[in-house]
Amino acid sequence: MIVTDHIGHKIKLDKPSTRIVSLVPSLTELLHDLGLYDQVVGRTKFCIYPKNGFPKSKIIGGTKNVHTDIVLDLKPDLVIANKEENVKEQVEILQQSVNTFTTNIQTISDALQMIQQIGEIVGRESESIELVKKIKNLHREKSLNTFTVCYLIWQKPYMTVGNDTYINNFLKEFGFLNCLPEATRYPEITLKKLVELKPDFIFLSSEPFPFNISHAENIQNMTGIPTYLIDGSYCSWYGSRLLPAINYMKTFRQQILR
Numbered sequence: 001m002i003v004t005d006h007i008g009h010k011i012k013l014d015k016p017s018t019r020i021v022s023l024v025p026s027l028t029e030l031l032h033d034l035g036l037y038d039q040v041v042g043r044t045k046f047c048i049y050p051k052n053g054f055p056k057s058k059i060i061g062g063t064k065n066v067h068t069d070i071v072l073d074l075k076p077d078l079v080i081a082n083k084e085e086n087v088k089e090q091v092e093i094l095q096q097s098v099n100t101f102t103t104n105i106q107t108i109s110d111a112l113q114m115i116q117q118i119g120e121i122v123g124r125e126s127e128s129i130e131l132v133k134k135i136k137n138l139h140r141e142k143s144l145n146t147f148t149v150c151y152l153i154w155q156k157p158y159m160t161v162g163n164d165t166y167i168n169n170f171l172k173e174f175g176f177l178n179c180l181p182e183a184t185r186y187p188e189i190t191l192k193k194l195v196e197l198k199p200d201f202i203f204l205s206s207e208p209f210p211f212n213i214s215h216a217e218n219i220q221n222m223t224g225i226p227t228y229l230i231d232g233s234y235c236s237w238y239g240s241r242l243l244p245a246i247n248y249m250k251t252f253r254q255q256i257l258r
Helices: 025-032 067-073 088-095 108-121 125-138 166-173 191-198 211-222 231-235 241-255
Strands: 002-004 010-012 020-021 040-042 078-082 100-101 146-150 176-178 199-204 227-229
Touching: 010 040, 020 025, 020 166, 025 040, 025 078, 025 108, 040 067, 040 241, 067 088, 067 227, 078 088, 100 108, 108 125, 108 166, 108 241, 146 166, 146 191, 166 176, 191 227, 199 211, 199 231, 211 227, 227 231, 231 241
Parallel strands: 020 040, 020 078, 078 100, 146 176, 146 199, 199 227
Antiparallel strands: 002 010
């Protein structure tokens, strides 16, 4: 089987992979939920879900500092990476020696297609199809009142998300439109600029910066804009976490609009 990943790299698989190294936390969780407990032999230190889900796997560094020598020592038959989360040069080193499938996810549609692709190459096609079906059934599109929002992921400096990110697309699915519609990637922003833009809401993500209630209170006091904490993993993890993320966002939306 010849498979082309999301960056145009081709890999050849004679059989479903049984020794997998995942460099992407959300996809490590996906592999677990597809029933691959013992097949994941390596993961990053940020691959923490589900808790105690991979007792036999080895930590191979972080998403940005993958120890490629450790990965290769594990003799995997598949490495799963992501264009944004991992470092290009490190992925290229692995590509020279092992089948490496690199994902690039910008929309929920991308995520659903990727789940089925991963399922196919790891021998869990029926499980992945069923998972995608559950997600689609739970998230049936419907007309929603829309609100503008600034989703902050960092402070000092404050950073938000652009319109070409998965987070932007995910929030849009629930009626939350980016207050910076022309921005790309992860631009810096000031509280002064936020006051000028006057979004309906400010969301403070739990990751990568761990915003807490005191941050929310301070920002709301300084801007006068309703500010809420939000679970960043539900907004940015594009694997099987999509399933609980839909219910989380439905509840979250109801809570802030009541």
